[in-house]
Amino acid sequence: MSLQSVRDFFAEKAPDITVIESPISSATVTLAAEAYGVEPGRIAKTLSLRIGERVILIVAAGTSRMDNKVKAQFGGKPKMLGLEEVAEITGHEVGGVCPFGLKAPLPIYCDVSLKAFDVVVPAAGSTHSAVRITPERMAELVAAEWVDVCEHRS
Secondary structure (H helix, E strand, O other): OHHHHHHHHHHHHOOOOOOEEOOOOOOOHHHHHHHHOOOHHHEEEEEEEEEOOEEEEEEEEOOOEEOOHHHHHHOOOEEEOOHHHHHHHHOOOOOOOOOOOOOOOOOEEEEHHHHHOOOEEEEOOOOOEEOOEOHHHHHHHOOOEEEOOEEOOO
C-alpha cells in the first residue's frame, strides 16, 4: 500500500522521478547505502517524532544525528514514534518511511545536512524501494521547511 502511495505521489507531482526497487533490504542507512551504491550520508533518513502533541517528520542525511537543537527549534523534547505508531500515522512501515505519499499530511522538515549532497536517496514507502532526488527538489515537492537540528557525522 505505501509503495503504491509513493508511486501515485510521483505520478501526480513529479512523473520524471522513478521509484527504484532493490532485492536487498534497505531498511537501515547501512543497508540502503549498499543496496543503492551510495555513501551512507546520501541516504535521506526520515525520522518520525512526537513533540508534545505534534507529530513531525525530519528528513536528514544518513550519517547525521539529532542534537539538542531539535528541542530549541520545536519547543519540546522529541520522542521517536513506536513501530505501530509510525505505520498508523505515516502509512509507511519503519525502514520505508519517507516524506512522500503519506497517509495524512504532516509537517515535514529537511535538515541542512542534506545540502552537502547534490543527490540523496530517501526510501519510497517500503524496505526495498527508494528514489534519487536533489535535496532541494525533495523539499519543494513535500513543502518542507529547512531546519538545522542535526549534527553531521561522516
